Amino acid sequence: MPLQAELIFQAYSNMHATVIENLIEKFEQLPGIGRKSAERIAFHILEHMSKEDAVSMSNIITEAKEKITLCPVCQNLTDTSPCKICSSPKRDNSVICVVESPEDVSAIEATNEFNGLYHVLHGVISPLNGIGPDQLRIKELLQRVADEDIREVIMATNPDTEGEATAMYLSRL
Secondary structure, three states, X not given: OOHHHHHHHHHHHHHOOHHHHHHHHHHHOOOOOOHHHHHHXXXXXXXXXXXXXXXXXXXXXXXXXXXXXXXXXXXXXXXXOOOOOOOOOOOEEEEEEEEOOHHHHHHHHHOOOOOEEEEEOOOOOEHHHOEOHHHXXXXXXXXXXXXXXXXXEEEOOOOOHHHHHHHHHHHHO
8 A cells, every 4th residue: 555545544544433443444345335435324323323223234134144045046145945036937937037146136127027037147257357157157057058948048247348258158058
């Protein structure tokens, strides 16, 4: 870390009690949360949330970490087996939409336009980041296509270099 950045960090760190600084640092680890946002969240919790609400939030996070698993069919996050989408009789079981992440499932579901099933890869092929096909849920997808009566596979990866490379790789399989 450059000297000036280190001095600024030390100045920030010395402004708050250690516990507050630890809370801010934890929030900074979340995607899209910078230092200022992390401070706002931390101070909101400390100043405006009751202790009961803070404990409730903590318990919900813990419960989610304990109970949420991957659907054995589509690999989406779920608390049931299989997930509600895979077990729905209203879905078209012959169409699979392949997505990168559970957030993509949520985004597509919010449109109320897609009625098929999903398969979540949990990432994309990214050699620069050390992510190859073996780190993704590709084997499970291939097994589904082989075992089930699948008529169509829709590739819904992001239109960036890694998403396109992943879609190309899967289409060749």
